[in-house]
Amino acid sequence: MTELLKSSVVALGLMASAAAAQDAITLGMVLEPPTLDPTANAAAAIDEVVYANLFEGLTRFGPDGSVQPALAHSWDAEQDGRVWVFHLQDGVSFHDGADFTAEDVVFTLDRARADDSTNAQKILFEGIESVEAADPLTVRVTLAAPDGNFPFKMAWGDAVMLDPASADSLANAPVGTGPFRFDQWVQGDRITLTAWDGYWGEKPALNRATFRFISDPSAAFAAVMAGDVDAFPNFPAPETLSQIEADPRFRVIVGTTEGETILAMNNARPPLDDARLRKAIAHAINRDDIIDGAMFGYGTPIGSHFAPHHPDYVDLTQQSDYDPELSKQLLAEIGEPVRLRLALPPPSYARRGGEIIAAQLRAVGIETEITNVEWAGWLETVFGAADFDLTVISHTEPLDIDIYARPDYYFGYAKPEFVALMDAIQRATDPGERSDLYRQAQEMIAADNVNAFLFQLPKTGVADARIKGLWENAPTQANDLTGVSWAE
Incomplete structure (x- = not known):
């Protein structure tokens, strides 16, 4: 094989590899989650991996902080906000194949407000008096007193919906309804999610997402410059942002957080x-x-x-x-x-x-x-x-x-x-x-x-300039990948 032919084969191989990589992303994170159960621990790093990606709630926060439909496509307030009726999406299933119904909502909310609940935000559920499944796709939540903020509370990562069969094993084997499913956790290094074919909503552009844990600011900067991570949404080395911003390969994203x-x-x-x-x-x-x-x-x-x-x-x-x-x-x-x-x-x-x-x-x-x-x-x-x-x-x-x-x-x-x-x-x-x-x-x-x-x-993030859809602001602790893609 001539050197010219060898070079052409190598170049084609690199092009194919680059093209294949456009449905995958690697994100840097400062902290490794202590668990992957968002309903049992206060660590923000948990939601940074799983919120909107792996787990979903009745409602969710949008990138502008607004409360948006999620597993409930709509909801009604009765008795001046003392009773809330949630109308669920049809055709939803968990990653383990179980159907998502109103009974799962009853289970999840009763579990969160139980006396022995370990939910870090148990106060979100303390106002609940009862939860009833009116039919498979309708849930009626009665509160002890009117609460106009209840749909907001249901958008928190601590209020995601669970499958009773897997609720006790979420720490290391999480099962949700989101567009990505859990693939692998290499302790001390990375967590990997893959797109789920059975997702009920709009399919994500990404097929694979890897979260790498890099706590040292110097190492984070080196990983970005070397291309070992495609984005670092909460970048820990603000002293290097001007240097990164001057490099056309990257985009610096500065926004607000809560x-x-x-x-x-x-x-x-x-x-x-x-x-x-x-x-x-x-x-x-x-x-x-x-x-x-x-x-x-x-x-x-x-x-x-x-x-x-x-x-x-x-x-x-x-x-x-x-x-x-x-x-x-x-x-x-x-x-x-x-x-x-x-x-x-x-x-x-x-x-x-x-x-x-x-x-x-x-x-x-x-x-x-x-x-x-x-x-x-x-x-x-x-x-x-x-x-x-x-x-x-x-x-x-x-x-x-x-x-x-x-x-x-x-x-x-x-x-x-x-x-x-x-x-x-x-x-x-x-x-x-x-x-x-x-x-x-x-x-x-x-x-x-x-x-x-x-x-x-502040939310100081850096990303490959070709990546679209990362949140500029952080209305909640999340790296929502549902709208992220690579520019063609």
């Missing part, structure tokens, strides 16, 4: 049960330095637990502005030396931001002992057991200010007046009334300095 990034404080334990200390910490922090140093300028300062792009957002940053002299005065009033533990999970915003925060606290007289913890350890020790003083974390669930009303939540607030506000929001059906209550809620937790509110986490 992620309120906070220095969480353990309100339930001394010494942080002292409001003066929490206030001293809040005023010792220079948000701009953290945004510049940890996020290289990406991020919007926040003064409460609410997304700045939400219409009910109140800018309360001035209530906890940088005032180290005030911090020193408050510490002098307390009169005792303060030394706190600071647990930092793997994301770069936490590790980098935590180092800056420790230096800022040290400057006013608060010593911190930093411990870097892996994600599973953070979930068990900090989130699960509340065994911490301080931690840096981004809460990426949508409109989740209600977590401050939960008595067993890890930062231990649940002030009765705040709980009453959340109860009032739950009952309110008038949009104006709900807006006013949300503003009051923001103001209350800001005044109490429950946590030190840092910045709204």
Whole structure:
């Protein structure tokens, strides 16, 4: 075979390989999910793999944050929102071949609200009084009180529909109704999904999706530049974005998330049960330095637990502005030396931001002992057991200010007046009334300095310039691949 012929064969082979790859995608992720069961764990990385891809709910979030039909094609409110009737899609089946019917909805919602439920967002289901299958394609949900927000709650990843036969094995062998089915999980490396031929809705353009776990920012940058990943929707190395943006092979995608990034404080334990200390910490922090140093300028300062792009957002940053002299005065009033533990999970915003925060606290007289913890350890020790003083974390669930009303939540607030506000929001059906209550809620937790509110986490992603359909914004924690394709 001549060298020219050999070259032609190699070139044709490369072209064929490239063409074959256009129905597959490899995405980078910072964190590996601890499990693939979105109904039993709070880790955002779970939904980043399975939401809308493998599992579906009665409703879903669209890329603009709107609540859209999913397994229910429509729904009706009765009795001013106390009763909700969901009309299900016909011809839906699970990946194991079982038909999806109203009985599966009854099973899923009853399981989520049961006394022994391990659902991380059990509060979404606490208002349910009963769930009935009126017929195979109609479900009637009766609530204890009117709730105009119920379809929104059903769009969360924690409310996806399950097959009773596989509900107990979702952690490692998930079965859903989505356009992709579970293929393989190589622990510590990747998860692979493949398109499912039996999908009830519009088939995805992709046939295969691989999620690779790369937590180190330098390694993430190297993987992008080498083409080892096709996209990194939540890119952990913002310092390299200008370099990537200058390369015509790539596209930089900057949008918003629902992620309120906070220095969480353990309100339930001394010494942080002292409001003066929490206030001293809040005023010792220079948000701009953290945004510049940890996020290289990406991020919007926040003064409460609410997304700045939400219409009910109140800018309360001035209530906890940088005032180290005030911090020193408050510490002098307390009169005792303060030394706190600071647990930092793997994301770069936490590790980098935590180092800056420790230096800022040290400057006013608060010593911190930093411990870097892996994600599973953070979930068990900090989130699960509340065994911490301080931690840096981004809460990426949508409109989740209600977590401050939960008595067993890890930062231990649940002030009765705040709980009453959340109860009032739950009952309110008038949009104006709900807006006013949300503003009051923001103001209350800001005044109490429950946590030190840092910045709204931006969505800084990078992708091969030929990829279309990736979400620019993140109204929920998801890498929705249902509309993703390669340019022809």
